[in-house]
Amino acid sequence: MYKYEIIANEIRNKIKANEFKINEKLPDEKTLSNMFKCSRMTMKQAMDMLVSEGYIIKSRGIGTFVRPQYGPDNKNKRYSNHPNTFGFSSNFEGYDKKTEVKEFKVIEANEEIVDKLQLKRGEFVYSIKRVRFLNKKPIILEQIYMPIDKIVGLNKEVVENSLYDYIENSIKIKIYNADKIIRAKSANNDDINYLKIEEGDPIIEMEHVVYSQNNSPIEYAIIHYRGDSYELHFVTKKE
Amino acid sequence: MYKYEIIANEIRNKIKANEFKINEKLPDEKTLSNMFKCSRMTMKQAMDMLVSEGYIIKSRGIGTFVRPQYGPDNKNKRYSNHPNTFGFSSNFEGYDKKTEVKEFKVIEANEEIVDKLQLKRGEFVYSIKRVRFLNKKPIILEQIYMPIDKIVGLNKEVVENSLYDYIENSIKIKIYNADKIIRAKSANNDDINYLKIEEGDPIIEMEHVVYSQNNSPIEYAIIHYRGDSYELHFVTKKE
DNA sequence: TAGTGGTCTAGACCACAAC
DNA sequence: TTGTGGTCTAGACCACTAG
Numbered sequence: 001m002y003k004y005e006i007i008a009n010e011i012r013n014k015i016k017a018n019e020f021k022i023n024e025k026l027p028d029e030k031t032l033s034n035m036f037k038c039s040r041m042t043m044k045q046a047m048d049m050l051v052s053e054g055y056i057i058k059s060r061g062i063g064t065f066v067r068p069q070y071g072p073d074n075k076n077k078r079y080s081n082h083p084n085t086f087g088f089s090s091n092f093e094g095y096d097k098k099t100e101v102k103e104f105k106v107i108e109a110n111e112e113i114v115d116k117l118q119l120k121r122g123e124f125v126y127s128i129k130r131v132r133f134l135n136k137k138p139i140i141l142e143q144i145y146m147p148i149d150k151i152v153g154l155n156k157e158v159v160e161n162s163l164y165d166y167i168e169n170s171i172k173i174k175i176y177n178a179d180k181i182i183r184a185k186s187a188n189n190d191d192i193n194y195l196k197i198e199e200g201d202p203i204i205e206m207e208h209v210v211y212s213q214n215n216s217p218i219e220y221a222i223i224h225y226r227g228d229s230y231e232l233h234f235v236t237k238k239e
Numbered sequence: 240m241y242k243y244e245i246i247a248n249e250i251r252n253k254i255k256a257n258e259f260k261i262n263e264k265l266p267d268e269k270t271l272s273n274m275f276k277c278s279r280m281t282m283k284q285a286m287d288m289l290v291s292e293g294y295i296i297k298s299r300g301i302g303t304f305v306r307p308q309y310g311p312d313n314k315n316k317r318y319s320n321h322p323n324t325f326g327f328s329s330n331f332e333g334y335d336k337k338t339e340v341k342e343f344k345v346i347e348a349n350e351e352i353v354d355k356l357q358l359k360r361g362e363f364v365y366s367i368k369r370v371r372f373l374n375k376k377p378i379i380l381e382q383i384y385m386p387i388d389k390i391v392g393l394n395k396e397v398v399e400n401s402l403y404d405y406i407e408n409s410i411k412i413k414i415y416n417a418d419k420i421i422r423a424k425s426a427n428n429d430d431i432n433y434l435k436i437e438e439g440d441p442i443i444e445m446e447h448v449v450y451s452q453n454n455s456p457i458e459y460a461i462i463h464y465r466g467d468s469y470e471l472h473f474v475t476k477k478e
Numbered sequence: 479t480a481g482t483g484g485t486c487t488a489g490a491c492c493a494c495a496a497c
Numbered sequence: 498t499t500g501t502g503g504t505c506t507a508g509a510c511c512a513c514t515a516g
Contacts, residue, residue, distance in 0.1 A: 002504065028482055039506045041280070044483080059454045060483040061514035080420070177476040181319070184423040184441040184466035202423040202441045202466075213494075215298045227423035227441075237416040241485065267501060278487045283502080299502040300495035453513075485511070492504070 007036050007046040015055050015066055026056065026064045054082050054235050079134055080231045088132055088140070089162040096135050102194065103129035104156050106148060113145050116209050116220040124148050128159055131194045138195045141224040150218050167218070174213040181207045182232070185224075195226050202227035246275050246285040254294050254305055265295065265303045293321050293474050318373055319470045327371055327379070328401040335374050341433065342368035343395050345387060352384050355448050355459040363387050367398055370433045377434045380463040389457050406457070413452040420446045421471070424463075434465050441466035 001009075014020045027035070033043035047064060050056045058064045081091040088097070107127045109119050117125065125145045132140035144163070146154070151167065158166045167173050183205040187197050195203075203224045210219040225232075240248075253259045266274070272282035286303060289295045297303045320330040327336070346366045348358050356364065364384045371379035383402070385393070390406065397405045406412050422444040426436050434442075442463045449458040464471075 004504080030482085040483095040508085042505060045504085047483095057454060058483065059514085060452065060512070061481075062453075063482060078422075177474060180473050180475060182421055182443065182471040182473075183317075183469075184443040184464070186439070186441050186466075200425070200439050202425050204421065204423040204443075213299065215296060215301070225423070227425075230422075232421040234419050234421075235416060236419060243485080269501090279489085279502095281486060284485085286502095297502065298495085299493070300500075302501060479516080480514100481516100482514080483512090485509100487509080488506105490504100490506080493502090495499100495501080497498080497500105 003038055004042050004046040004049065007038065007043070008049045010036075011046070012050060012053070012055060015050075020066050022066050022068050024066050026066065028063060052235055052237065054233065078229055078231050079139055080233050082233055082235075087162060087164040089165065092134060098133040098136070099160055100131045100133070101128065101156060101159050102131060103127065104159055109145070113220060117145065117147055117217045119147060126151065126154055129190075130159065137229065139226050139229055141191060141194050142221055143223075144219060144221040146219050147217075150212075150216070163219075173218060175218075176211050176213045176215065178208050178210040183207070184227075191224055195224070197226060197228070204230060204232065206232070242277055243281050243285040243288065246277065246282070247288045249275075250285070251289060251292070251294060254289075259305050261305050261307050263305050265305065267302060291474055291476065293472065317468055317470050318378060319472045321472055321474075326401060326403040328404065331373060337372040337375070338399055339370045339372070340367065340395060340398050341370060342366065343398055348384070348386075352459060356384065356386055356456045358386060365390065365393055368429075369398065376468065378465050378468055380430060380433050381460055382462075383458060383460040385458050386456075389451075389455070402458075412457060414457075415450050415452045415454065417447050417449040422446070423466075430463055434463070436465060436467070443469060443471065445471070 011020070011026075020026060026032070029040055029043050029047065032047075033040045036043065047056065047058065051058055054069075055067060056064055057067045079092075088099075105127050106124050109117065109123050109125045113119065113125055114121060114123070119125070125147050128142070128144040128146075130142045130144070131138050132142065148154075150173070152171060154166070164175070168175065185203055185205050187195070187199060187201045187203055191197060191201075191203055192199055197203075204227060206223045206225070208219070208221055208223070209217050210221075212218050250259070250265075259265060265271070268279055268282050268286065271286075272279045275282065286295065286297065290297055294306060294308075295303055296306050318331075327338075344366050345363050348356065348362050348364045352358065352364055353360060353362070358364070364386050367381070367383040367385070369381045369383070370377050371381065387393075389412070391410060393405070403414070407414065424442055424444050426434070426438060426440045426442055430436060430440075430442055431438060436442075443466060445462045445464070447458070447460055447462070448456050449460075451457050
């Protein structure tokens with residue numbers, strides 16, 4: 001782990017633990033860089049990470065402040081996450097959550113999957129269908145495809161827990177970035193069936209391709225969020 | 240304009256003008272920083288900007304490449320943009336686009352608006368309703384609120400063209416960042432009326448609050464995109 | 479004017495990919 | 498081994514806010 005990640009983790013944890021309280025002003029970056037024994041550029045990188053995750057707000061000439069948190073149940077009884085933070089588990093730490101695996105098999109990649117995962121015709125992928133529950137309500141339906149030769153040793157137990165935890169900690173693949181596409185759709189049969197909603201109800205569809213550090217695609221997923229109970233939050237910075 | 244913005248603009252323009260072709264490898268960052276007479280950190284900042292806008296892909300150990308472009312009509316006849324790029328005009332440069340202003344008035348801010356724009360009770364805001372057309376089809380319905388004492392001198396002509404152009408170039412407010420929330424909803428009466436869709440059709444709702452450089456909110460907007468013709472693309476980088 | 483974050487430098491070393 | 502982007506430094510100066 002790099003220095004700026006370690007520093008960001010430390011500050012993030014202090015915010016989560018309420019040691020830095022909401023709207024509290026943090027020390028200025030020069031002071032912080034002395035505290036953490038790093039240069040100001042490194043300090044800035046750590047802080048910018050927290051800005052993009054929505055933990056803090058920086059204002060030139062004024063200072064840096066802990067930001068009121070998003071999170072489940074904050075707003076109109078909708079659940080929410082930052083698409084910048086990878087993974088369901090890390091977005092809903094500490095909440096009543098459950099995962100049900102509806103399908104776990106190996107299939108030959110179709111044209112769409114070949115294209116998204118940059119495979120060759122005839123290659124095989126894991127095909128995983130999971131439902132995510134929050135407070136016992138089914139909220140998210142995921143259809144995931146992963147190349148069998150990159151994500152080795154996958155099994156149902158892993159899939160019932162955190163895929164990203166497995167990828168990063170067990171098989172030591174580093175995630176680099178992701179392309180995401182968001183659409184609005186009407187519930188299809190799977191949505192009706194698994195998310196317990198009605199025909200025609202709106203859902204958020206997020207399609208994403210996640211890339212590892214060498215820019216090779218490791219996951220292609222189509223994720224459906226219940227429109228009535230989920231929203232995506234993010235922070236856009238004009239650079 | 241800062242150096243890294245100037246550099247990014249130059250490279251972006253070359254990509255747009257096809258001087259750097261799709262999938263072409265760009266010179267490495269050290270060479271580029273010599274070419275642009277800047278330090279490598281500055282070069283990196285310029286390039287990272289283009290990564291987050293989706294123009295290029297960087298791979299450690301390999302190099303930097305021009306990325307296949309998104310853009311209107313690329314995929315399933317849906318229009319698409321990067322929410323990281325501010326503004327309709329800059330996202331759809333060169334396309335057949337039109338804006339119809341359906342409402343332009345000044346109202347007293349209600350509780351929601353007071354909250355989002357950090358106003359006091361009784362303050363006034365511009366209330367603007369616009370429909371955006373692409374290739375003569377109504378695609379986007381916007382409801383915009385802006386505080387009258389920050390966005391001075393607004394008039395219907397400005398609103399018919401580019402608001403951001405006016406804000407940045409005429410009244411010289413620098414945009415800093417934005418909070419965005421994405422939801423899926425079913426078409427309401429306005430959507431049916433202005434976007435010419437049917438009751439129950441899905442739409443993407445994007446709510447955003449845009450902040451100027453001193454972190455004061457200058458725009459609160461609720462934007463509806465036709466679900467059948469629009470999608471949002473973005474690039475997420477794991478820092 | 480003092481305080482704060484933003485930009486920029488010139489260079490060092492590290493991590494990863496390809497040969 | 499070479500080429501590439503990523504991290505990190507120690508410090509300078511700039512831009513914006515507040516008193």
